Amino acid sequence: MVLARTNDACLEAFSPSKRLRFLYADVSETARRLAAAHKLSAPAARLFGKALAGLGLLGVDVGEDDEVLCFDADLQGPLGGFHLERDGNGHLRGHVFETRPETLLPSGEEPTDAALCGRAARVKITRVQQGGGAIRSQMSFAVEPATPDVVLTAFFNNAIPTRVVLSATEWDGEPDRVRALALQRLPGAEDKDFDRVAALFADGTVADQLAFDATLATMRDVLDLWDLKTGPTRALAFGCSCSAKRVFASFAKRPAAELRALAASGRTVPFRCHLCGREYPVGPSALASILRHLTPTKKEDKK
Ligand SMILES: [Zn+2]
Structure with missing residues (x-):
């Protein structure tokens, strides 16, 4: 080293x-x-x-x-x-x-x-x-x-x-x-x-x-x-501009059905910043919080 x-x-x-x-x-x-x-x-x-x-x-x-x-x-x-x-x-x-x-x-x-x-x-x-x-x-x-x-x-x-x-x-x-x-x-x-x-x-x-x-x-x-x-x-x-807040924001753009399935699975989903390699664990409680904050149109997304 x-x-x-x-x-x-x-x-x-x-x-x-x-x-x-x-x-x-x-x-x-x-x-x-x-x-x-x-x-x-x-x-x-x-x-x-x-x-x-x-x-x-x-x-x-x-x-x-x-x-x-x-x-x-x-x-x-x-x-x-x-x-x-x-x-x-x-x-x-x-x-x-x-x-x-x-x-x-x-x-x-x-x-x-x-x-x-x-x-x-x-x-x-x-x-x-x-x-x-x-x-x-x-x-x-x-x-x-x-x-x-x-x-x-x-x-x-x-x-x-x-x-x-x-x-x-x-x-x-x-x-x-x-x-x-x-x-x-x-x-x-x-x-x-x-x-x-x-x-x-x-x-x-x-x-x-x-x-x-x-x-x-x-x-x-x-x-x-x-x-x-x-x-x-x-x-x-x-120096990287990634943060937990940005990771949660990018998860919020995923289809609501996918987020609900992830939350229901009870698993922690690892999110890796491709620019710096840092890993952010996104757990069930974070997924639930993201789902609560989704906009009404997003909640109706059935895909
Ligand atoms: Zn990063």
């Missing part, structure tokens, strides 16, 4: 002389917590962590303080897809569709990112007003292959030349260091400067460094950018 040694956060950085911009996210603690809550296998946790780190990058540029940023992907591979959210307070939550995708691979096939994600991804990025409000914007696109780094690169490349590295190491079957770094070419940058740093993204240098140490001093050294400086750090942390 590795104790948390980092605080999850995201930030942007610049090299003014070379006109290069960087986005950075560390989501190690949140990835560890959610992988445990969702009981993810090590390969599922690795991909979940990379997608979550990607969401950390997205949140640097996208989303206001009163918005939830939703990052969805449907994948053709065994992982199936993921749904991730980041709210305006930097709270992260979400899940992958298959918790043990490697078991769905043909026997003998290595559970690489490419094998588990499959050939193509359909991606949706949505900004929703916080508190279950209106959708403010939504963009969809498809990419091949379907791995999270390809998805993130495609998203950012749409606006500005970008390279993305997502890194998720494990320790004892749990996510350890889960980090992301993006390189962007600002207007006025020279080809040779962008290409030199992009080569460090392509040859594994940046991935190796993220797995080890990603302090500003080290990154200046590794990227050979003496004037690299960072903007304000924004905190990221696990």
Whole structure:
């Protein structure tokens, strides 16, 4: 068991002389917590962590303080897809569709990112007003292959030349260091400067460094950018908006006949939040209370 040694956060950085911009996210603690809550296998946790780190990058540029940023992907591979959210307070939550995708691979096939994600991804990025409000914007696109780094690169490349590295190491079957770094070419940058740093993204240098140490001093050294400086750090942390009250409200939307049957059975029905894995037991007395508060039209529902 590795104790948390980092605080999850995201930030942007610049090299003014070379006109290069960087986005950075560390989501190690949140990835560890959610992988445990969702009981993810090590390969599922690795991909979940990379997608979550990607969401950390997205949140640097996208989303206001009163918005939830939703990052969805449907994948053709065994992982199936993921749904991730980041709210305006930097709270992260979400899940992958298959918790043990490697078991769905043909026997003998290595559970690489490419094998588990499959050939193509359909991606949706949505900004929703916080508190279950209106959708403010939504963009969809498809990419091949379907791995999270390809998805993130495609998203950012749409606006500005970008390279993305997502890194998720494990320790004892749990996510350890889960980090992301993006390189962007600002207007006025020279080809040779962008290409030199992009080569460090392509040859594994940046991935190796993220797995080890990603302090500003080290990154200046590794990227050979003496004037690299960072903007304000924004905190990221696990946080879900689920509550017993919301669970009861969602039960109240079920057909009255189903609720009456559940109440009559005398059983406690477990309700699991798919975003954070928390379980809420809904017992007979809670079901009876929900039935008492149903609207008259709902009570007449005989289905
Ligand atoms: Zn939850």
